[in-house]
Amino acid sequence: MRNDNEITRKRAAALSYDPNTNQAPKLTAQGQGYVADKIIQKAKENNIPIQSDPTLVQLLSELNINETIPEELYQLVAEVFAYIYKVDQQAGK
Template sequence: MNEQDRYRKRAAALQYDFESDDAPKVTATGKGYVAEEIIEKAKANNVPIQSDPTLVELLSQLNINENIPEELYQVVAEVFAYIYQVDQKVGKKTN
């Protein structure tokens, strides 16, 4: 990996519907321009964003629509807990 690749922006998107999904799944991954587009779409749709380069690297190795492996359940649960907290704060501000 060259120096430019090391600092290139990366992004991954997850989706989880507790009523129909067995586990969260990867819905998008990318680096560089594609990562920027993923982040911009998330912002435009008020989707909370959390920065975790190690997790993004691991998620980027999965196929789109692939469920995350059990080894990542704990860390992804922490991400979803963060999102829940953000949603709660935003909900309090708008009510």
């Protein structure tokens, strides 16, 4: 049984992808509560688009930092990167 703090606790994950050095995106940060707030704050400070996807964050939280995402998550992560690409295009980047 989960208590209310576990249900409402914010979670966040950060991904990076460099097609020149990586075959797939990798997890660069993840956390909950205060750590999640710091991840989100840093993303905002650096104008990094943020997408809310609690299911994906839950799945990513099972990975280790700097671990490449498993093939099963490629589709979900591709959707996130497509969203980021669209936001960047709208911002003129």
